[in-house]
Amino acid sequence: MARAEAPRTVFRQVVDGLGSAILRGDYDEGPLPVEAELAASFGVGRNLLREAVKVLASKNLVVVGPKIGTRVLPRSEWNLLDPDVLLWLSESEGAMTHSFDLVEFRLIVEPRAAHLAALRATDAERQHIRAAFDAYSECLTHPELIFDRDFVFHQAIHTASHNALLASIGWRLGTLMRKQVLTTTDYPGAFERGLPLHKELAEAISARDAAWAEDVAFRLVLMPYEDLAGRLDVPEARRLGEVVSPKQSPRAATAAD
Amino acid sequence: MARAEAPRTVFRQVVDGLGSAILRGDYDEGPLPVEAELAASFGVGRNLLREAVKVLASKNLVVVGPKIGTRVLPRSEWNLLDPDVLLWLSESEGAMTHSFDLVEFRLIVEPRAAHLAALRATDAERQHIRAAFDAYSECLTHPELIFDRDFVFHQAIHTASHNALLASIGWRLGTLMRKQVLTTTDYPGAFERGLPLHKELAEAISARDAAWAEDVAFRLVLMPYEDLAGRLDVPEARRLGEVVSPKQSPRAATAAD
DNA sequence: TTGATCCTATCATAGGACGATTAGTCAAGC
DNA sequence: GCTTGACTAATCGTCCTATGATAGGATCAA
Numbered sequence: 048m049a050r051a052e053a054p055r056t057v058f059r060q061v062v063d064g065l066g067s068a069i070l071r072g073d074y075d076e077g078p079l080p081v082e083a084e085l086a087a088s089f090g091v092g093r094n095l096l097r098e099a100v101k102v103l104a105s106k107n108l109v110v111v112g113p114k115i116g117t118r119v120l121p122r123s124e125w126n127l128l129d130p131d132v133l134l135w136l137s138e139s140e141g142a143m144t145h146s147f148d149l150v151e152f153r154l155i156v157e158p159r160a161a162h163l164a165a166l167r168a169t170d171a172e173r174q175h176i177r178a179a180f181d182a183y184s185e186c187l188t189h190p191e192l193i194f195d196r197d198f199v200f201h202q203a204i205h206t207a208s209h210n211a212l213l214a215s216i217g218w219r220l221g222t223l224m225r226k227q228v229l230t231t232t233d234y235p236g237a238f239e240r241g242l243p244l245h246k247e248l249a250e251a252i253s254a255r256d257a258a259w260a261e262d263v264a265f266r267l268v269l270m271p272y273e274d275l276a277g278r279l280d281v282p283e284a285r286r287l288g289e290v291v292s293p294k295q296s297p298r299a300a301t302a303a304d
Numbered sequence: 305m306a307r308a309e310a311p312r313t314v315f316r317q318v319v320d321g322l323g324s325a326i327l328r329g330d331y332d333e334g335p336l337p338v339e340a341e342l343a344a345s346f347g348v349g350r351n352l353l354r355e356a357v358k359v360l361a362s363k364n365l366v367v368v369g370p371k372i373g374t375r376v377l378p379r380s381e382w383n384l385l386d387p388d389v390l391l392w393l394s395e396s397e398g399a400m401t402h403s404f405d406l407v408e409f410r411l412i413v414e415p416r417a418a419h420l421a422a423l424r425a426t427d428a429e430r431q432h433i434r435a436a437f438d439a440y441s442e443c444l445t446h447p448e449l450i451f452d453r454d455f456v457f458h459q460a461i462h463t464a465s466h467n468a469l470l471a472s473i474g475w476r477l478g479t480l481m482r483k484q485v486l487t488t489t490d491y492p493g494a495f496e497r498g499l500p501l502h503k504e505l506a507e508a509i510s511a512r513d514a515a516w517a518e519d520v521a522f523r524l525v526l527m528p529y530e531d532l533a534g535r536l537d538v539p540e541a542r543r544l545g546e547v548v549s550p551k552q553s554p555r556a557a558t559a560a561d
Numbered sequence: 562t563t564g565a566t567c568c569t570a571t572c573a574t575a576g577g578a579c580g581a582t583t584a585g586t587c588a589a590g591c
Numbered sequence: 592g593c594t595t596g597a598c599t600a601a602t603c604g605t606c607c608t609a610t611g612a613t614a615g616g617a618t619c620a621a
Contacts, residue, residue, distance in 0.1 A: 057605075058358070081571065092606040094351055097572090098358045101315070105359045105388070113572040113613040123463070127472035128385045131362070145468065152469040155416045163408075206380070211402065212409040215384035314574075338602065349575040354603090370582045370603040566618080573612070581604065590595080 061089050061099040063135070069108055069119055070135040079109070079117040106132055130219045137223065153220060153268045157201075160208045160217060161248060161264035165257040168207035173253050179203045180249040184242060193238060197224070200245065204252065204264075241270060318346050318356040320392070326365050326376055327392040336366070336374040363389055387476045394480065410477060410525045414458075417465045417474060418505060418521035422514040425464035430510050436460045437506040441499060450495060454481070457502065461509065461521075498527060 065085075068074065079085055086096035100117055103109050107126045111117045126132055136145055168176070179200040186193045198221040205217025244267045251260035322342075325331065336342055343353040357374055360366050364383045368374045383389055393402055425433070440453040455478040462474025501524045508517035 062362075083571095094354075094607085095605060097351075098355050101355045102358055102362045105319075105362060111572070114570065114615050115613095116571065123471065124475075125472065126386070126476065127468055128476070129383070148467045148469050151420075151467055155413060155470075159412045210405045210408055211379075212384055212405050213412075214380065215382065218381075219383065219385070340602095351576085352574055368603070371584050371601060373602065562621105564619100564621085566620100568615105568617075570615085571613085573610100575610080576608095578606085579604100580606095582602085584599105584601090586597105586599080588595105588597085591593085 057091060058095060058098060061091055061096060062102055062131075064089065065099055066103060066106075066108065066131060066135045067138065069103065070132070071139045074119050076119050076121060078115075079119070081116060085117075108132065128216075128219070130223065133219075133223045149220075149223065150268065150272045154265060156213065156216060156220075157268050158261040158264040160205050160210075160213045161252065162257045162261040163210060163213070164204045164207035165252045165255055165260040167209045168252055168255075172203070172207040176200070176203045176207065176249050176252055180245055183245060186238065187242075190238070197221075200249075204248070207252070237271065241267070244270065314348060315352060315355060318348055318352060319359055319388075321346065322356055323360060323363075323365065323388060323392045324395065326360070327389070328396045331376050333376050333378060335372075336376070338373060342374075365389065385473075385476070387480065390476075390480045406477075406480065407525065407529045411522060413470065413473060413477075414525050415518040415521040417462050417467075417470045418509065419514045419518040420467060420470070421461045421464035422509045422512055422517040424466045425509055425512075429460070429464040433457070433460045433464065433506050433509055437502055440502060443495065444499075447495070454478075457506075461505070464509070494528065498524070501527065 080088065082093055082096055082100070086093045089096060100109065100111060104111055106129045107120060107124050109117050109119055127136070133149075137149075164172075164176075179196070183193075183196040183200050186196050201217055201221055201224075202214075205214045208214065208217075244263060248260060248263045248267060251263050337345065339350055339353055339357070343350045346353060357366065357368060361368055363386045364377060364381050366374050366376055384393070390406075421429075421433075436453070436457040440450075440457050443450045443453050458478055458481075459471075459474055462471045465471065501520060505517060505520045505524060508520050
């Protein structure tokens with residue numbers, strides 16, 4: 048069940064190599080070399096290279112056409128929600144400002160997913176979430192399993208939200224969290240401090256307490272960020288507190304009208 | 305600036321054809337025919353078919369490998385956030401339950417994007433948003449431009465949120481809204497009823513009133529849904545009101561601890 | 562200057578060949 | 592009987608070469 052497959056196929060190497068190079072800005076906005084040349088530079092055939100380029104094109108990283116060659120699209124057109132793109136971006140420079148965007152995005156989505164999970168989870172799903180937490184808590188003695196277990200735990204919650212879009216995004220954010228967790232989790236005590244929050248989240252969902260679950264999920268996303276924020280100069284305008292909804296939501300009054 | 309290019313290339317036809325067929329469930333979970341056969345059935349060469357399959361594989365619709373052939377992955381693995389997948393899904397059956405997921409997702413993301421836009425938009429961006437609204441309001445006499453103008457308007461807001469992820473998602477949700485707008489907008493008066501909300505949203509962001517902007521954006525997403533909800537049997541458990549955050553967010557009290 | 566025409570670089574697509582991988586089978590051994 | 596291991600065949604992985612389609616840019620005439 049754990050997502051481990053990393054088939055080091057030649058194709059994957061080319062896609063990753065090209066994707067990383069583009070995200071890194073090696074070709075910034077300019078055209079790439081012609082296919083034959085590019086293929087030669089990777090030491091692969093032209094067909095294989097074209098398959099790789101087509102994948103990048105499907106992620107809106109490049110456009111390709113006769114006589115115009117293969118051109119890198121402006122950054123704003125990229126499909127940043129694609130897990131591959133997100134991964135390449137995270138391993139390129141500028142990862143820090145991008146990291147804030149990612150945390151902010153998770154602060155928006157994950158609490159709501161937890162909220163819905165608390166309302167909609169079936170009994171089986173509740174049990175699955177608790178089991179996933181138990182497995183996760185065992186990581187105290189098996190730190191190398193933290194990634195997988197954490198992923199399974201959050202995945203279970205997103206699935207329980209009974210919204211296919213949220214489930215899909217949770218699945219994918221999980222992949223990306225690795226990179227970030229990698230940076231934060233090896234701070235001594237990070238796992239231990241996160242554990243009670245995980246437990247609380249599982250309890251909140253079990254108890255069908257949507258507001259509680261939402262609150263816990265929010266703190267759970269924010270915690271590793273705050274671990275980091277101290278050691279970084281956070282631009283004032285990007286304080287993540289902004290994302291917190293106003294204490295008094297005006298929605299309820301007007302939406303029910 | 306309007307995204308109109310629809311190059312009816314053979315490659316695109318094959319990708320769309322295969323993608324639609326998979327989403328439609330023609331092969332449900334089972335393996336596809338072998339490459340040679342599949343290529344023949346589309347009347348194209350094996351290379352072209354492989355490029356198409358590789359694109360689908362990059363969207364997590366299928367896995368492909370020697371001896372295992374090309375297998376459709378379980379639905380839960382699909383990258384539902386991919387615009388192509390979303391499009392294929394919307395044109396397949398089951399579009400209705402998926403439509404609820406989409407609205408719910410937008411109810412989560414778009415109000416927050418508006419919230420952040422109100423806080424962070426530069427003067428130029430504010431002006432751009434107002435201009436986009438003006439252009440949109442002209443659609444009263446040019447209904448065929450509604451899609452494009454509406455897209456530009458929302459895109460401007462998402463960009464002003466200064467979060468690359470939100471900007472990217474806005475861009476893509478826009479594509480999908482077309483399909484949905486297509487269903488709702490030809491109800492007489494839908495555009496006219498939406499117009500004041502658009503205006504209010506532009507004003508809220510101009511006034512830097514984040515709470516107001518969030519509230520308006522929420523109603524703006526909900527409106528076309530409610531137009532529909534009346535004519536449909538909405539499963540009780542899926543009432544979209546659930547997504548509304550509790551009046552009293554417990555976050556502020558506990559997070560500062 | 563402008564406009565149409567032609568040229569050419571580059572991708573689009575086809576088809577065939579061979580190598581690499583592995584699911585599935587089946588026989589040998591405990 | 593069950594496990595283990597090698598074997599086989601099917602299928603993708605990768606390469607190559609060739610031809611058609613497209614469109615940018617140059618050329619040339621009005």
